[in-house]
Amino acid sequence: MGIIERIKEIEAEMARTQKNKATEYHLGQLKAKIAKLRTQLLEPPKGSSAGGDGFEVTKFGHGRVALIGFPSVGKSTLLTMLTGTHSEAASYEFTTLTCIPGIIHYNDTKIQLLDLPGIIEGASEGKGRGRQVIAVAKSSDLVLMVLDASKSEGHRQILTRELESVGLRLNKRPPQIYFKKKKTGGISFNSTLPLTHVDEKLCYQILHEYKIHNAEVLFREDATVDDLIDVIEGNRKYIKCVYVYNKIDVIGIDDVDKLARRPNSVVISCNLKLNLDRLLSKMWEEMGLVRVYTKPQGQQPDFSDPVVLSADRGGCTVEDFCNHIHRNLIKDVKYVLVWGTSARHYPQHCGLGHVLQDEDVVQIVKKKEKEEGGRGRFKSHSTAPARISDRQKKAPLKT
Ligand SMILES: Nc1nc2c(ncn2[C@@H]2O[C@H](COP(=O)(O)OP(=O)(O)OP(=O)(O)O)[C@@H](O)[C@H]2O)c(=O)[nH]1
Ligand SMILES: [K+]
Ligand SMILES: [Mg+2]
The missing domain is CATH 3.40.50.300 (P-loop containing nucleotide triphosphate hydrolases)
Known part of the structure; x- marks a missing residue:
């Protein structure tokens, strides 16, 4: 029997099974069985080169x-x-x-x-x-x-x-379930709140279906069996x-x-x-793209050519920004000056962990270089508007 037929058969069995407390464990197990078969279905057939007659198109642009x-x-x-x-x-x-x-x-x-x-x-x-x-x-x-x-x-x-x-x-968003396979120690099942969909026994059964006998599971939300299966499969x-x-x-x-x-x-x-x-x-x-404009010292930023970051892909910190410009840049960076919505005052001195926002302006201060504008000098600019708007783009930024 092919994989698709087996999925169909299990789906039919699930449809026949009444949903109640007594059948809950059995249904959970069937769901896990289907999930495993679907994963098999996604694997390229043996002997075929990965991809093959797909529609691979080279990625281009910022998204x-x-x-x-x-x-x-x-x-x-x-x-x-x-x-x-x-x-x-x-x-x-x-x-x-x-x-x-x-x-x-x-x-x-x-x-x-x-x-x-x-x-x-x-x-x-x-x-x-x-x-x-x-x-x-x-x-x-x-x-x-x-x-x-x-x-x-x-x-x-x-x-x-x-x-x-x-x-x-x-x-x-991914289910808030911490899951880690272990080598020994059996299964530890915990939750930070009362659960209404999954209990310890059901969790054990699902893990058993995956032949997992040692693992740590921590529910951080009232997740469902489907959520648990998603986390175990790990390929969602x-x-x-x-x-x-x-x-x-x-x-x-x-x-x-x-x-x-x-x-x-x-x-x-x-x-x-x-x-x-x-x-x-x-x-x-x-x-959720984040445009960051680079400002060379003593010059205006080029507002037509942003560095484009993304919180979901690659991150939006000053470090991500620096790595985007050049992978060796980071070791020379002393700190950066930031103008824009992520800054509390203009400019704000920020470290590598600072999270940038869309349309921020960043000036990199390198370890050996001496910056023009000191911290104290710009405190008085803290009343500046919180966003570098199109209007502001036309007005010069100091430093
Ligand atoms: N009335 C109306 N017809 C539209 C509109 N947009 C597209 N069509 C028509 O819908 C038909 C299908 O358009 P396509 O762009 O070929 O649709 P598709 O989704 O690319 O179709 P496939 O490539 O065959 O999957 C064409 O006859 C279009 O002219 C619209 O806004 N209003
Ligand atoms: K068409
Ligand atoms: Mg078409």
Whole structure:
């Protein structure tokens, strides 16, 4: 029997089993069995070279965004509108057969946008090009789930399920469960709060299913069995997702209003060029990019050429900033001067651990160099506005 058939069989057994206290342990075990099989499903078949006929596209720019959706929802039309790169669009399904990259220029940053073939229910099990598409989604920093506003709301759930079954978690943070395998000592199970979904026995059973007999488990939130399995599997990918309802030109205003109020959702029309600005600003917000401008001593910063950092990827500390400029820079840095929202006064003397924020300005003071402006001299500037706005960018910064 193939892996997919075995998953189907266990799913059928779960559907047959009544949910109550007595069956709770058994159901938990079945969930773990399915999770293990799904992980097997993701491993490339023996003998095949990793990747192979995937849609590998070289990463480019400061972040990667993938367009995921059913066929003919308007993904290619959207790519063409936002990036200027032409991607064939047509009224028939599966017009796009591969991965087509474009670049969005926004806020002085470059964001790679990927158009992909449409996926269908069963994609995670290999239907259509689902597996390759999902692999690209996993390599992205943000997923734009493109939906046809005139079609069933069920599409959003089906797609979410497809992505979940291959280990993608949309708009979720990792469960607050500490888990560490040990060599000896048995299983230690603890929690910092009362648990309502998982008890010690259930946890033991799940670990047993994974043949783990020595481990430390600490629940820091009232997590579920699924959360515990995610932590044990350890290969989940937590990605932000914006739901993009396209084609609002063909539905009534009341329906548009309802969709627009859904969480993490943006309504657009490619045909009428409606709300594309809002989509871009939402995308930017969700990516959490942090632009930092370098200010050479005695000169104005170049506001058109930021160093771009990210809290989720690589971090936003002064150290991350320095490493971004040059990997050997860090050993020469004495401290830095910071202007912007992360600074308490202007400029603030900061160490390597200081966390920078979007649009901060940084001047690096090296160990041998002598800075122009001393700490005391700038205390009087503490009333300066908390953000380097466009207006301020035009005004000179001292030091
Ligand atoms: N009414 C309306 N039609 C649109 C809109 N955007 C795209 N379309 C149409 O929807 C159809 C499908 O568009 P595509 O861009 O090819 O869709 P896709 O999601 O890339 O499709 P596949 O590559 O086949 O998965 C085309 O006929 C487009 O003209 C829109 O905002 N409103
Ligand atoms: K199409
Ligand atoms: Mg397309």
